[in-house]
Amino acid sequence: MIVGHGLAGATLSQFLLKIGQPVLVVDGNLPHSASGVAAGLVNPFLGPKLNCPPQLSSCLEANLNFHRFIELNCGKSFYEELTLRRIFISAEQRNRWRSKSMMDENSSYMLGEESEKKLESMDLFAPFGAGLTKAFRLLIPKFISYSKQILKKRKSWIDGSFDESEWKNAEKVVFCEGHRVMQNPFFNFLPFSPAQGEILRLKGPTLDPVSNGTWFCPDDDKFGITGSTWKHDNMDCGPTESGRRTILQNLSFLKIDQYEVCGHSSGVRSSTKDRSPIMGIHPKNSRYFLFNGFGSRGATTIAYYAEQMTNFVLRGVKLPKEVCLNRFDD
Ligand SMILES: Cc1cc2nc3c(=O)[nH]c(=O)nc-3n(C[C@H](O)[C@H](O)[C@H](O)COP(=O)(O)OP(=O)(O)OC[C@H]3O[C@@H](n4cnc5c(N)ncnc54)[C@H](O)[C@@H]3O)c2cc1C
Incomplete structure (x- = not known):
């Protein structure tokens, strides 16, 4: 049971x-x-230090095997590969990315860099550029x-x-x-040590998945989801005004005035x-x-x-x- x-x-x-x-x-x-x-993002490089989760390659292999099996059974895929644009928040983080990308074990996930100028042409503000990561999304x-x-x-x-x-x-x-x-x-x-987190649904120009720690992911046509936040108190409060503000402030790489918030939800992670x-x-x-x-x-x-x-x-x-x-x- x-x-x-x-x-x-x-x-x-x-x-x-x-x-x-x-x-x-x-x-x-x-x-x-x-x-x-x-959001179901599977991102190999986490947090400001771009750390890999433990057992990363075994986890990715298990996911591929499991979801291949599910796909064979139902003809649908719930696990998608994607390229995640990691906006660097500092020169230090960009250097960290560069030294990690020299390591053999990371080479298949670090797919190259993009300059500030290139990102600007996509309406993304990223003075330190961005790194492209092979990532996945599980449609939970x-x-x-x-x-x-x-x-x-x-x-x-x-x-x-x-x-x-x-x-x-x-x-x-x-x-x-x-x-x-x-x-x-x-x-x-x-x-x-449970942690509440919030997500916004935005309507506006669609974008490929992008993150500076706060991520934006295309959802349906003209919609995207973005998040998230961390809070260890008042777990049952549901979505909050301060959560919404924090997410919008953190999306400093986007032209946020082109977007309209049209959904706001929250959940509690069972962290340890x-x-x-x-x-x-x-x-x-x-x-x-x-x-x-x-x-x-x-x-x-x-x-x-x-x-x-x-x-x-x-x-x-x-x-x-x-x-x-x-x-x-x-
Ligand atoms: C805002 C937010 C964003 C996130 N984004 C990501 C992400 O991008 N990538 C990622 O990997 N992870 C992400 N996570 C974390 C991810 O959601 C969790 O790791 C995962 O969903 C945990 O699943 P779970 O089944 O353990 O718990 P839950 O999803 O909380 O499910 C528990 C289930 O148990 C049921 N239940 C509980 N108690 C009982 C009971 N006594 N009797 C009957 N039913 C019961 C509930 O109804 C519920 O359906 C995010 C989490 C949050 C909150």
Whole structure:
């Protein structure tokens, strides 16, 4: 049984079905889920220091394999390759990009540079230029709705919240509740650190995906989405005026007066204090498992960890120490 059908629960359930393991999924369609608003960008170089997430190449390979399988089954692709224009915010960041691009392991993701002049001709303000990155986008809401449709067809779907007393006979229960883990009496002792984030939908000239830390991604015709923000308090507040202001201010590379805000949403990431996912089995209750803590990188990491989780739950294959929940044992 899987509790929660955000990106984590949907990916894990499709992994289990792929290997012939029946599942039952329950989801309460609870507000503030991260997957409901996430852009699904898979960007190899993160933050001002352009750091690569751990296990990047294994994660990208797992994503390609998993989504190739999904595509073969349904004839649709939810995982797209794209070129992300990384606007440099300083000469120092541009130098960092240049030295990283000399490294063999980065060469297939760093596709070249563009000058201020070239960017200006595209109406982008970028005094330090930009670097082109091979990136991906996972269309999270579409993938989740596909997964739900498959589960419903198999009569493996239940609408509602998990109630322990109703599921005493479930042999194995994997909790994929996102930030709602904080209300789960079995796992809320773990060091989670949820972070609320906001997204705007903009109407105006379309652009290829571009980011200076705050990203803009084309959505439908004449629309784009942009974000995001980080906040560790007042998690259930929904979209805020200060979130909207912050995003618009950070889009300093765009001619923002050409755009109109026509949507504003928010969700809560289930981040962890040490920034690694938390997976494993409850220390005292051997029926209860956890698959959570994917922070702001779920689209990059979840398929990779879903395979490990599947092997752990079904075959007892050990999880790597850095993600296993027993890393917090004294
Ligand atoms: C603004 C924003 C932008 C983001 N952008 C990106 C991005 O570009 N790239 C990227 O990789 N990641 C991004 N993320 C992070 C990404 O969204 C998450 O890593 C991922 O979606 C987490 O999925 P999840 O399934 O763990 O949690 P969630 O998406 O929160 O899903 C949890 C699900 O569990 C259900 N649930 C919870 N408790 C119960 C219960 N007791 N009973 C029944 N159902 C329950 C909820 O209804 C929900 O459907 C972003 C996040 C935010 C907030």
